[in-house]
Amino acid sequence: MERAAAAAGGWGAVGRIAVGLGPGSFTGLRVGIATARALGVSLGLPLAGVCTLDALGRALGERDGGGSSRLAVLDARRDEVFAALYAASGERLWEPSVCSPADLAERLEGLPAPPLGAGSGAVRFHDELVSCGVEIPDDADPVHRVAARHICALAAAGPDGGDGGPLAPIYLRPPDAERWRERDTFQRDE
Amino acid sequence: MALILAIETSCDDTCAAVLDGPRILANTISAQADAHARFGGIVPEVASRHHLELTVPVVEAALAEAGASLDDVEAVAVTVAPGLIGALLVGVSTAKAIAAPRRLPLIPVDHLQGHVAANFLEPEPLQPPFLCLVASGGHTLLAAVRDRAGHEVLGQTLDDAAGEAFDKVARLLGLGYPGGPALERLAAEGDPGGFELPIAMSRDPGLDFSFSGLKTALVYLCRELGPDGVEERRADLAASFQAAAVGQLTAKLERALRGGEWGAVALGGGVAANGSLREAVAALCERRGLRLKLVPGELCTDNAAMIGSAARFAPRLPYPDYLAYDAFAGGGQPAA
Ligand SMILES: [Zn+2]
Numbered sequence: 001m002e003r004a005a006a007a008a009g010g011w012g013a014v015g016r017i018a019v020g021l022g023p024g025s026f027t028g029l030r031v032g033i034a035t036a037r038a039l040g041v042s043l044g045l046p047l048a049g050v051c052t053l054d055a056l057g058r059a060l061g062e063r064d065g066g067g068s069s070r071l072a073v074l075d076a077r078r079d080e081v082f083a084a085l086y087a088a089s090g091e092r093l094w095e096p097s098v099c100s101p102a103d104l105a106e107r108l109e110g111l112p113a114p115p116l117g118a119g120s121g122a123v124r125f126h127d128e129l130v131s132c133g134v135e136i137p138d139d140a141d142p143v144h145r146v147a148a149r150h151i152c153a154l155a156a157a158g159p160d161g162g163d164g165g166p167l168a169p170i171y172l173r174p175p176d177a178e179r180w181r182e183r184d185t186f187q188r189d190e
Numbered sequence: 191m192a193l194i195l196a197i198e199t200s201c202d203d204t205c206a207a208v209l210d211g212p213r214i215l216a217n218t219i220s221a222q223a224d225a226h227a228r229f230g231g232i233v234p235e236v237a238s239r240h241h242l243e244l245t246v247p248v249v250e251a252a253l254a255e256a257g258a259s260l261d262d263v264e265a266v267a268v269t270v271a272p273g274l275i276g277a278l279l280v281g282v283s284t285a286k287a288i289a290a291p292r293r294l295p296l297i298p299v300d301h302l303q304g305h306v307a308a309n310f311l312e313p314e315p316l317q318p319p320f321l322c323l324v325a326s327g328g329h330t331l332l333a334a335v336r337d338r339a340g341h342e343v344l345g346q347t348l349d350d351a352a353g354e355a356f357d358k359v360a361r362l363l364g365l366g367y368p369g370g371p372a373l374e375r376l377a378a379e380g381d382p383g384g385f386e387l388p389i390a391m392s393r394d395p396g397l398d399f400s401f402s403g404l405k406t407a408l409v410y411l412c413r414e415l416g417p418d419g420v421e422e423r424r425a426d427l428a429a430s431f432q433a434a435a436v437g438q439l440t441a442k443l444e445r446a447l448r449g450g451e452w453g454a455v456a457l458g459g460g461v462a463a464n465g466s467l468r469e470a471v472a473a474l475c476e477r478r479g480l481r482l483k484l485v486p487g488e489l490c491t492d493n494a495a496m497i498g499s500a501a502r503f504a505p506r507l508p509y510p511d512y513l514a515y516d517a518f519a520g521g522g523q524p525a526a
Binding site: 002005011026027031033034035036037038039041042043110112138169175 | 233235236238239241242245246249250260275279280283284285287288289290291406442483510519
């Protein structure tokens with residue numbers, strides 16, 4: 001981050017801080033958003049939050065040239081995925097949600113034409129998705145990784161002059177039983 | 191101005207403070223107790239979510255209250271351990287990202303040293319050497335403080351923290367969470383000799399504490415009494431538990447005092463608000479001719495002023511050495 005700012009000509013050359021809001025690992029999201037918020041305060045810069053699935057959808061659009069609908073799929077662990085669907089125009093067709101690969105496959109059956117898919121979830125559940133007709137680039141293709149430049153591009157395209165107000169993380173899951181176990185383990189370790 | 195901005199997010203309170211030397215210009219706390227009450231305890235994921243929402247607003251509120259801006263800040267201090275790792279990470283990420291673009295040094299602070307350093311703050315700073323007893327929902331610590339840069343742990347709890355035992359027994363008696371103050375009120379109406387409860391560790395020659403046996407003894411007692419019996423004797427149960435818990439804390443403190451030349455005792459942590467503990471420690475200090483420093487209430491529970499106070503005597507990490515620095519949950523004990 002410091003390197004990126006230096007490459008841009010120092011923090012003075014930066015006009016806005018963009019950050020991925022998730023979905024993703026809870027802790028990872030919070031480190032990213034807390035950092036962005038604090039940079040915003042420290043530098044007096046406005047913030048812009050971007051849905052991480054939107055960034056993937058955009059990456060797919062760049063690659064595809066806008067020919068077909070695009071499915072962004074992130075590995076959500078515990079055998080689930082975070083997913084969202086975008087039209088060829090870039091318009092969001094499905095809101096981000098968390099579901100099992102089987103549920104996702106069922107939703108895909110209802111589409112008029114299979115989409116192009118990418119993301120860590122598309123790599124992990126490659127076979128399940130391909131069997132529904134989803135076209136997925138090679139595992140090694142950079143399109144599967146969320147790139148900060150797509151977050152920036154979306155932030156730049158978004159409404160101007162973010163007010164630095166609350167950026168809501170996209171958790172998609174409530175604090176759950178696993179976290180309860182974390183607490184219990186923690187107390188036993190005390 | 192050359193101010194320290196301090197951030198503390200190790201448990202369930204989001205805290206920021208601004209210090210000018212030993213003087214507190216602002217000490218802002220956003221408590222999350224309500225958010226955790228329905229779970230009957232602190233849920234780490236809930237705590238982390240709240241810290242993320244609250245940290246920057248709390249920092250801004252502290253600066254505003256201090257009448258200062260970030261331009262007046264010369265260093266950023268932050269709690270790095272021990273505590274809930276997800277909660278600590280929010281504070282550390284925030285502190286780093288405030289400090290880095292301004293090329294300010296970062297001062298990593300140990301939460302327990304923060305509780306000790308609460309004693310160095312104005313208006314009545316305490317000079318080492320002294321013995322410090324910190325009893326809260328997260329820790330039970332008996333420390334020898336010989337200088338302002340650190341402390342030696344003489345004893346700590348082997349299982350539950352003192353405040354945790356109060357909370358658990360309060361729940362057992364149907365008093366809700368957090369139950370410490372409610373338990374104290376109920377105990378005031380009861381007979382502390384009503385039930386014979388063991389003073390744990392009394393035959394142990396060391397200075398460590400243990401509260402889980404006491405809690406278990408109470409669980410069995412309640413089972414024996416049955417719901418109606420418990421209802422009838424709730425106040426006696428509360429008073430007997432409190433007497434045993436306070437008895438253990440003061441017995442260990444007295445043993446530690448016998449082991450050295452100490453001029454003063456400092457009592458801190460959330461449980462230090464307990465009147466019965468205060469009285470017992472005050473009586474002990476009077477018997478031994480020692481000064482007793484009661485850490486003021488707002489500095490007893492978790493706060494960032496104490497972190498800023500510890501930071502004054504801790505090493506500073508210059509920019510950019512701290513960019514790869516992370517919080518660690520170590521220390522073996524959650525903060526509170
Ligand atoms: Zn604490």
